[in-house]
């Protein structure tokens with residue numbers, strides 16, 4: 177049975193995006209907000225809104241009892257978590273289950289198995305998916321030393337429960353290993369409350385290529401192709417595109433088949449993403465699974481014509497996928513993340529008031545944002561101002577259209593990554609499709625927007 181009322185447990189552009197999808201399905205949307213977001217667009221757009229606490233996320237958007245209570249008191253049947261905050265928290269999924277609320281995402285036990293990076297790698301190995309070489313699971317200093325000697329330096333020490341580009345440390349030589357291990361473990365303990373580490377070989381150059389899936393409860397799996405996310409700063413994505421210029425048809429089909437097999441093995445449900453690194457050998461190696469919608473999901477929507485949020489809601493309501501196998505796709509899509517941060521100062525966050533906001537219009541351009549002129553970007557949350565998503569028939573046409581759209585975009589009052597994105601789009605590396613996860617750092621000093629004024 178389709179839902180009549182759904183709670184959106186998030187804020188910002190993703191809350192707006194989910195409210196829109198609910199309305200298109202004829203479902204009422206209930207927003208939640210912290211006192212910092214009282215006048216935010218997601219609150220205004222929803223049919224009802226419930227204040228869940230003060231600005232710090234730990235006291236509002238991360239407070240499970242407050243959110244469950246908001247859903248119960250407003251008579252919601254389901255909860256959409258968006259991305260970030262509680263989206264990958266199995267305790268939240270269980271709290272929803274216990275209150276008879278449908279969580280729009282995978283079941284808690286799948287999330288537990290796949291959300292833990294170490295267990296996810298075990299599951300994927302069992303499904304026959306190639307992994308980035310490293311330790312078999314969480315490892316102490318001695319096991320890490322042996323694995324590092326075998327894999328060769330540099331290596332990554334990763335927090336088993338890390339995420340969002342945090343909890344990773346490069347160790348370049350044997351001498352750094354002991355102190356690096358202690359520091360990484362302490363950091364992980366402080367950030368995530370768990371100091372367990374595992375080791376991975378650093379693949380270099382590497383490309384980040386991820387596969388989007390949708391799975392129904394009858395075992396139906398649909399793969400929506402890949403997103404190339406190698407333009408990154410500090411291991412965080414800035415520009416994404418689909419298809420990836422790095423994949424030939426054969427590798428793409430192989431990756432989608434492997435992921436479909438993995439989904440069947442682990443009993444995956446709803447929307448999810450399987451992240452891989454393409455190594456210098458051209459092979460693909462699994463790094464992690466994201467059991468939720470991702471920031472860059474519109475890129476896949478643009479090339480497949482499938483509305484991922486609508487599908488998430490339909491699947492959570494018990495409906496089946498209409499298609500299975502590999503989704504047909506067409507053309508090329510690019511997403512630019514416009515963040516309020518200063519690329520010339522190490523991407524330092526630049527919160528403030530957006531005094532001017534003119535989004536680009538025109539054919540093939542989609543803007544996902546929760547900004548308006550006069551909007552505050554509160555310092556408490558992420559610095560995403562808008563996502564500019566562009567579609568066109570070919571990659572060169574899509575690049576030209578993205579340049580046009582970014583040139584039309586006006587954001588005043590805060591420093592953003594707009595100029596940096598224009599510089600990247602103009603670079604030979606991006607134009608040629610020949611870039612890796614280290615390209616942005618290598619362009620430092622060559623791109624006007626990356627040089628201090």
Ligand code: ADP
Pocket residue numbers: 308332338339340341342376377378379380382384408411412451453463464613
């Ligand atoms: P998070 O969950 O914090 O986002 P990921 O495991 O997804 O962390 O990695 C984020 C990024 O870090 C990747 O896209 C890639 O650029 C880099 N990275 C992670 N693991 C490796 C590795 N073994 N070798 C090279 N780069 C890596």
